[in-house]
Each structure stands twice: as C-alpha cells, then as structure tokens.
Amino acid sequence: MTHDTPAVEVRRSRRRKRTVSAYRDGDRTIVAIPARFSRAQEREWVQRMLDRLAAKEQRRRPSDDELLERARRLSERYLDGRAQPSSVRWSDRQGKRWGSCTLIDGSIRISTRVQGMPGWVLDYVVLHELAHLLHANHGPTFWNLLSTYPRLERARGFLDGVSFERGTGDHGDPGDDEQDEDLLDELSPRSGAVSDGAA
Structure with a gap:
C-alpha cells in the first residue's frame, strides 16, 4: 500500500520493549519503536503502521455510497426504518453546520x-439528520426519536468540544444555526424542561 505521507518521523525508545505505535501530528506521522529494532525491522514496522493508520482513516472517511448504507442501517436500528434518505453525501458547503437535510427530496449532507x-459521532450526526426527515423541528418528539441512541449526549458533547476548540461557535447539534441555540437549550433532553423564555 502506498501513502502520500509528507513526513514520517521514527522515534526510538529504550523504555519501549515490544510495542510499536503511530499517530498523525499535523502533516507528520510519528512512529514510535523499541530502540533495539534493526533498520529492517524499522522499515517493516513503519510500513505496517502506515497501512494501519490509512485503513483506520478510511473507515472514518466513508464514501458517499457507504454513508447512505450507514444511514439506512442507523434508521433500521434506531428509527424502526422509518427514515429513508434518497442520498447521503459529504459536503464542504455546510458553513457552521455539521449536517443538513432537504425534506422535499430526502437528501442529507454531512459536513466534511x-x-x-x-464513528459514533458520525452516527449521531447522520441520525440527527435522519430524525429531521421525520420531524423538521427540535421539539420533544424529535429528541424522543434520538433518545434511543446510547451515545447521544456523549456525541453532542464531543461536537461542542470541537466547536469550542476551533472557536467556530457551533454546538453539538448538526444542522442548527447559532440563532437556534437558545431554543435547543430549552428543548434538549439535557434541560429536562421546556421554558417559555421568561426569566
């Protein structure tokens, strides 16, 4: 398998006895190996770890067809198959949204x-948009649909954290603009109550 990796940095460690690890750090790939490895072992393990990283990244970046299949499985599992999108595709035109859908044609777009x-975050974003095919707003019925997803709050928190770090002002709800944030806080399962906005 070939890789278009700009730079690979091999770090040898005397404390590392048998394990090898690899991760991306910006445009570099860091591969940590035991200091005792020969150059041949180093080449073998670097390639092996690059292959593993590429396979892992491919699983996290499914094709549009794979997204559609994933959405259909999620609909069956969590929405009794009631939400049937016509298409699900990646989009780099989502602005501050994590995803969006068009009710008229049943198409879903997920932000690149x-x-x-x-994967559990991607599943939440897809499920959120699938639920919108059944309910356009974020009322109690909408959140009840999503309540069967076991990582709902965790995924929303993850997206909130990513938004905070990037300073984008996004929040943990895929297709919502900032102006909807107060409404979401009122209706989300986190608050447990509906508010009329009066303080």
Whole structure:
C-alpha cells in the first residue's frame, strides 16, 4: 500500500520493549519503536503502521455510497426504518453546520469537518439528520426519536468540544444555526424542561 505521507518521523525508545505505535501530528506521522529494532525491522514496522493508520482513516472517511448504507442501517436500528434518505453525501458547503437535510427530496449532507471524527459521532450526526426527515423541528418528539441512541449526549458533547476548540461557535447539534441555540437549550433532553423564555 502506498501513502502520500509528507513526513514520517521514527522515534526510538529504550523504555519501549515490544510495542510499536503511530499517530498523525499535523502533516507528520510519528512512529514510535523499541530502540533495539534493526533498520529492517524499522522499515517493516513503519510500513505496517502506515497501512494501519490509512485503513483506520478510511473507515472514518466513508464514501458517499457507504454513508447512505450507514444511514439506512442507523434508521433500521434506531428509527424502526422509518427514515429513508434518497442520498447521503459529504459536503464542504455546510458553513457552521455539521449536517443538513432537504425534506422535499430526502437528501442529507454531512459536513466534511466530521471526517476523521469517531464513528459514533458520525452516527449521531447522520441520525440527527435522519430524525429531521421525520420531524423538521427540535421539539420533544424529535429528541424522543434520538433518545434511543446510547451515545447521544456523549456525541453532542464531543461536537461542542470541537466547536469550542476551533472557536467556530457551533454546538453539538448538526444542522442548527447559532440563532437556534437558545431554543435547543430549552428543548434538549439535557434541560429536562421546556421554558417559555421568561426569566
């Protein structure tokens, strides 16, 4: 397998006895190996770890067809198959949104910013948009649909954290603009109550 990796940095460690690890750091790939490895072992393990990283990244960046299949499985599992999108595709035109859908034709778009995030976060974003195919707003019925997803709050928190770090002002709800934030706080399962906005 070939890789278009700009730079690979091999770090040898005397404390590392048998394990090898690899991770991306910006445009570099860091591969940590035991100091005792020969140059041949180093080449073998660097290639092996690059292959593993590439495979892992590919799983986190499914194709549009794979996104559609994923959405269909999620609909079956969590929405009793009631939400049937016509298409699900990556989009780099989502602005501050994690995803969006068009009710008229049943199409869903997922922000390319979600690529590389854990699969359970991607699943939440897709499920959020699938639920919008059934309920356009964020009322109690909408959140009840999503309540069966076991990582709902964790995924929303993850997206909140990413938004905070990037300073984008996004929040943990895929297709919502900033102006909807107060309404979301009122209706989300986190608050447990509906507010009329009066203080």
